[in-house]
Structure formats: C-alpha cells, structure tokens
Amino acid sequence: MSRRTVLRPSIFCGLLLLVILAVTLILNTNPIGFSKNALFQTKSPNPILKVEGKLSWAGDDSYYNYHSGNLKKILSNGKAVWDLKLHENLLWMGPEGIVVMRDKLLTLLDSDSTEVFQKSDLPDKIRILCFQDKYLLLSGKLQSEEYGILLSDSGNIMWQLPFTGSIISGSVHPKGIYTALNIIDDKAMSRLVVIGSEGEILLDNTYSEPLYHVEAISQGIGVIAGDRAYLMDYDGKVLWEHKFKGQVLRGDMGSDGFTIVVVEENMGNLSKDMHLQLIMISGIGKQVCSYSLDTRANLVEKYGDFIYIVDDYGVMVLSQEGLLVSNIKQKGIKELQVTDKNRIIAIQENESLLFESLYGGN
Numbered sequence: 001m002s003r004r005t006v007l008r009p010s011i012f013c014g015l016l017l018l019v020i021l022a023v024t025l026i027l028n029t030n031p032i033g034f035s036k037n038a039l040f041q042t043k044s045p046n047p048i049l050k051v052e053g054k055l056s057w058a059g060d061d062s063y064y065n066y067h068s069g070n071l072k073k074i075l076s077n078g079k080a081v082w083d084l085k086l087h088e089n090l091l092w093m094g095p096e097g098i099v100v101m102r103d104k105l106l107t108l109l110d111s112d113s114t115e116v117f118q119k120s121d122l123p124d125k126i127r128i129l130c131f132q133d134k135y136l137l138l139s140g141k142l143q144s145e146e147y148g149i150l151l152s153d154s155g156n157i158m159w160q161l162p163f164t165g166s167i168i169s170g171s172v173h174p175k176g177i178y179t180a181l182n183i184i185d186d187k188a189m190s191r192l193v194v195i196g197s198e199g200e201i202l203l204d205n206t207y208s209e210p211l212y213h214v215e216a217i218s219q220g221i222g223v224i225a226g227d228r229a230y231l232m233d234y235d236g237k238v239l240w241e242h243k244f245k246g247q248v249l250r251g252d253m254g255s256d257g258f259t260i261v262v263v264e265e266n267m268g269n270l271s272k273d274m275h276l277q278l279i280m281i282s283g284i285g286k287q288v289c290s291y292s293l294d295t296r297a298n299l300v301e302k303y304g305d306f307i308y309i310v311d312d313y314g315v316m317v318l319s320q321e322g323l324l325v326s327n328i329k330q331k332g333i334k335e336l337q338v339t340d341k342n343r344i345i346a347i348q349e350n351e352s353l354l355f356e357s358l359y360g361g362n
Contacts, residue, residue, distance in 0.1 A: 042327045042328070042329045043327065043358055044330070045355035045358065047353045048354045048356065049076055049077075049078060050351065050352070050353050051067070051074075051078075052067045052068075052350065052351050053065060053350070053352065054067070054347055055347065055353075055354060056093045056094055056337060056345065057094065057095060057337055057339045058073055058094070058095060058111055059095040059111060061076050061341075062074065062076075062081065062111070063075075063076070063345075064093040064098065065352070066090055069085060069086055069087075070086070071083075071084045071086050071098070073111065073113070076354065082113050084113055087102065088101055088102035088107065089101050089102065091126065091127070091128050092131055095111075096133075096153075097111065097116060097131075097153075098113070099128060099136070104120055104121060104122055104124070105118055105120050106118065106119045106120075106122055106126065107119075108153070116153070116154075116155075117154060118155070119151065119157075122138070122140060122149065123140030123141055123147045124141050124142065125140055125141045126138055126139070127139050129148075129167065129170035129171075129181075130171055130172050132172040132174060133153075133174050134153040134176065135150060135153070135158070135172045136153065137149070137150055137151075137170050137171075138151065139170070142162075145162050146162065146163045146166055146167055148161050148163060148179075149161075150179055150195075158176065158198075158199070159195065159198065159199030160199075161199055163181070163193065164185055165183045165184050165191065166183065167181055167182070167183050168182045168211075169181075170214070171214055171215045173216040173217070174218070176197055177196070177197050178194060178197070178202070178216050178221070178234055179195040180193070180194050180195075180214040180215070180216045180221050181194075182213075182214045189206050189207065190206070190207045190209070190210050190211040190225075191204065191205065192204075192205050192207065192211060192221070192223065194216075194221055194234060202234060202235075203221075203235075203236050205236065207225065209226035210226045211223060211224070211225050212224045212226070212248055212251050213251050213252065213253055215253040215254075215255075215257075217231075217253075217255055218255075219231060219283070220232050220239060221233075221234065224248060224252075224259065226247060227243060227247065227248065228241055228244060229241075229242050229244075229248075229251070229253075229261060229281060230242065230285075231257055231283075231285065239285070241285070242279075242287065244261065244263045244265075244279065245263070245265050246263045246264045246266060246274075246277070248263055249262045249263065249264055249276070249297070250297050250298075252301050252302045252307075253302070254283075254302040256283045257282075257283030257284075258280070258282060258283050258302060259280070259281040260278070260279070260280050260300050260307050261278075261279050261281075261300070262279075262300055263276070263277045264276060264277075265277050276293040276295075276297070277290055277292055277293070278290065278292075278293050278297070278309065280322060288320065289321075291322070293309075295312060296311060296312075297311055298310050299333070299335075299336055301336055301338075304340075305320055306318065306320070306342070306357075307319075307320070308338065308344075313329065313331060314328045314329040314330045314331065314333075315328040315330060315346070328355075328357075328358060330346055330353070332348045332349060333346045334347050334348060334349065338357070342356075342357045343356055
C-alpha cells in the first residue's frame with residue numbers, strides 16, 4: 001500500500017468522481033485531492049545523471065558537480081567540459097556563475113571557469129544570501145558586527161552597511177533597486193529592513209512574530225510571518241494580508257508574489273490533534289486553494305509556474321491552479337533545484353540525482 005492513499009472506487013463511483021473533478025475544474029475550486037488520489041500513481045524516476053557530491057544547474061544542458069574539493073562542469077550525459085581542483089571555499093554555483101573565497105579574497109568565475117572579478121578586504125565569515133541577476137547580496141562580520149553588502153556582477157560595492165543582530169536571509173529586487181533583509185536582533189525579535197539602491201534605509205520594522213521569508217518583487221516586499229503572509233509597498237503600506245488559523249512551518253514566495261505555505265492547524269476546539277494544511281495564495285492575495293497533507297513537508301519551493309513539495313518519501317509537483325501534475329518517489333532529498341527545462345536536481349546526503357519532472361518540459 002502506498003503511503004499516499006489510492007482510491008479504489010467501483011465503476012459507478014469512478015465515473016461520478018470524474019464528473020465531480022470536471023465540475024471543480026470549471027468552477028476553479030480545489031481539485032487537488034481528486035487529482036492526487038484518483039488520477040495519479042506515485043512514480044519512481046529514472047535518473048538522467050547520478051554523481052557523488054553536490055550537483056547544480058549551470059545553464060542550458062550543463063551542470064556543476066562539486067565533490068571532495070573538486071569542481072567540474074559536466075553535461076547531462078556525464079561528459080566533463082572542464083575539471084578544477086579548488087583550493088578556495090566554494091560559496092555558490094549556479095547559472096549566474098561560481099563564487100569562491102580564500103582568506104578575504106572573493107572571486108567570481110563564469111561558466112567557462114574564467115575569472116570575472118576578484119574582491120578583497122571584505123568582512124569575515126562571508127555568506128551569500130542571494131544572487132539575483134546582476135546583483136550579489138552578502139553578509140559577513142567585521143569586529144563582531146554584522147554587515148550586509150550588495151555587489152554588482154562586476155565586483156563594485158553598491159553599499160555596505162552594519163546591522164545590530166544577525167542577518168538570517170535577504171532578497172534583491174531584479175533591478176537592484178531595493179533589498180529586503182530578515183534580521184534577528186539582540187532581543188531575539190524579527191526585523192525587516194528595506195534598503196534603497198544607494199544604501200539608504202527605507203524601512204526598519206520590528207515584529208513580535210518570527211519572519212520566515214522575505215522577497216523583494218516588482219510590486220513591493222512580500223513577507224511570510226509566523227501566522228500570516230502579506231505584501232507591502234516600499235513605504236511600508238500593506239497591499240494585502242492573509243491570516244492563517246495556525247502556525248506556519250514552511251513557505252516560499254515567487255517573483256510574482258504567488259505564495260505557498262504549510263500551516264499546522266488545530267483540528268477543533270475540543271481536540272488536541274493537529275493537521276498540516278498546504279495553502280496557495282495568488283499574487284494579489286486571494287486564496288487559490290488549500291489541501292491537507294498526509295506527511296510533514298521538508299521543503300516547499302516555487303519555480304516558474306509550479307510548486308514542489310518535498311517530504312521524506314519524494315516530491316509532489318503541483319500547478320498554480322492546485323492540480324497535482326506529478327508524484328515522484330525519491331527518498332532522502334535534502335535540497336532541490338529545478339532547471340528551465342523542468343528537470344529536477346535532488347541533492348541527497350552524499351550524492352545528487354538529475355531526473356525529469358515527469359510532467360514534461362518546455
């Protein structure tokens with residue numbers, strides 16, 4: 001028996017189920033349960049590529065593979081394009097390039113392993129928070145003080161600012177106009193700081209509830225907090241807000257403001273039982289659908305027009321309309337990436353797999 005319940009209706013019930021599904025599609029209500037239970041079987045993928053270490057998409061049909069200090073660029077057939085022995089710490093690898101650091105010297109390499117720029121005299125303990133198009137958002141420490149740094153893809157410092165507390169995460173507007181930082185202050189309170197293109201502080205708000213995700217998008221700053229999701233403009237005015245009936249456990253927001261969260265809700269006033277609810281919210285704040293999950297989600301990611309829910313057993317791929325389009329059996333996924341051809345990179349403990357999403361590519 002599969003972990004995900006499979007309905008076994010009679011012929012009459014099956015026909016009735018299809019009729020109900022058709023009606024729900026027409027009415028744009030929540031058809032996830034029907035599509036998941038009745039129309040899809042869990043499938044085991046056939047890996048296109050399987051490697052030791054970590055795999056990351058490099059653009060087109062090429063990939064970076066890092067293992068035991070060795071970095072190489074390979075094709076989907078496993079053929080190596082180039083192979084490097086890294087003496088630096090690897091901070092980032094993706095379609096934007098490769099970022100390595102040795103002592104206080106940060107280097108950006110392109111997809112041909114050619115140096116693009118080097119940057120010295122940066123703070124200690126550099127982390128990459130976001131690599132958005134032409135902008136690289138970093139955090140680091142200088143004399144025990146936390147710093148946020150925004151670099152251009154040519155290595156110029158757009159701004160470098162000190163902050164009280166610890167920077168948890170950050171997001172950069174695609175054109176570098178605004179940056180949003182999620183900070184935990186010295187009193188363990190969440191802070192949202194919005195920074196302009198020249199380093200000016202536009203907003204600095206403190207919240208009683210934790211902030212799980214901040215996203216700088218064209219419409220404003222999207223936030224997933226402990227009990228709600230909302231979008232505000234760059235002056236701090238709330239454009240829409242969606243409150244939840246429980247505690248947010250996981251969440252993600254796309255560049256279009258489309259939001260996905262997993263919320264732990266109480267079953268009722270007289271019950272101590274909890275259940276997991278997956279909720280999708282459109283870019284204008286309208287709930288698209290909700291669905292009760294059978295198992296706890298380890299990862300919730302939005303790539304393009306699809307949502308990826310990773311649990312201990314595999315990956316569920318859903319459309320933005322709430323239909324399950326793929327149900328993939330693959331245990332042990334720690335990280336997930338999706339290419340522009342809708343191929344999935346599943347990073348496990350000691351190896352990585354590349355496989356088709358099972359719903360086709362573009």
